[in-house]
Amino acid sequence: MSRLYLRWGLLISAVGVIAWLAAGYYTRHLVSVTPEAVVNGQLTGDLVRVQGMVEAGTLAGDVESGRVRFMLGGEDEAIPVRYDGPPPENLRELKTLVAIGRWEAADRVFLAHDLALVSNYGFVMGAYAIGLIPLGLFLFAMERRVGLLYREIKQSKLYEPEADQDVDAR
């Protein structure tokens, strides 16, 4: 049985490493802040991801050329965004998205060079957790049961030839 626990320990460690790498990827590439946090100066690093909704009637400029301006709204605050980058395919009014760029505190404008969709990482993690954790528990319980059954059979000496077979052999 100790081999079973060792094997599962190694497997859980490997899954832990992948979870750690995924969490690192999430922190580096997907964590976003609200427009309120930008206005209040609660920013870390130069490159900022701000999640909010493109306010109605504020989208101006030429979307085809990739040079547009709009207001990105949060719960209480909205920040002006000046976007200059690849022509955005998902940009429209009332769309919730993530603007990637830097905050110019002096001009009070957010200079975005890229736009991304809302990450919804909670759904992704939920699906992987529900898909894998019960499966792991199911497999572990079965492996343990098989180990216990083999032990029980060996201890009860049920491997020994039965009386009927001995009689037949004689």
Place this chain on the structure above:
Amino acid sequence: MINAMIKWMQRYEGWVGAGGALCLLAGLYLSLVASPPDYYQGEVVRIMYIHVPLVQTAMLAYSVLFAGSLWYLWKRDPIVDNLCHAAAGISAFLTAAGLITGSIWAKPTWNTWWTWDARLVSFAVMFLILVGYLMLRTFVDDPEREARYAAVLAIVGFVDLPIVHFSVEWWRTLHQPLSISMRGVALSGEMLRPLIVMSIGFSALFVYLLMVRTQMLYLTRLLHAKKGRLLSHAHLSDLDT
């Protein structure tokens, strides 16, 4: 005596399990870290790499149950019945996981947890057939009759599998059509790679689960039978004295 098929499972289960675990670990890295987000769905597309292999493997498990049931009705080999019983339990588990992950994927993409779509309904029917199969196995007392009835139910229930597979072709559904079909592959290489690795990993995991669960059911039956025989021997000896 331990059955020859069980001995074969004992010998090879480690290799299959290790191969499956390595594939799944590589697949998890590719799907969660290395693959790009989708331009339309964003990061949510990563659910595909777990949902699709779960559903494919659930259907593979049902196919094994179907083939095993035909085999059982032909040969009446109890170990094949154990294999079918094991495949049904695993398939039910994977079908439930496939339904739940699909529901989680549906919420951010379709803005609903559930819809009465042909693919979703036919797959839920498959789950109900498997639950019915497992319930039937607990209701019948005579093991031979239990195995025979269960095999017939599994064979009749197999009619749902083509409906699940082709539902997106036969009816207008909210569910997307087949990404991999005779018409070609409608996925980019960067997305196809993690999907294939995860599918191979889940298939190997299914084979491993099948080996372990078949052994578990076989050993339980063996232990009960032998204990019962020993008890009856003891009972007869008591009567003699």
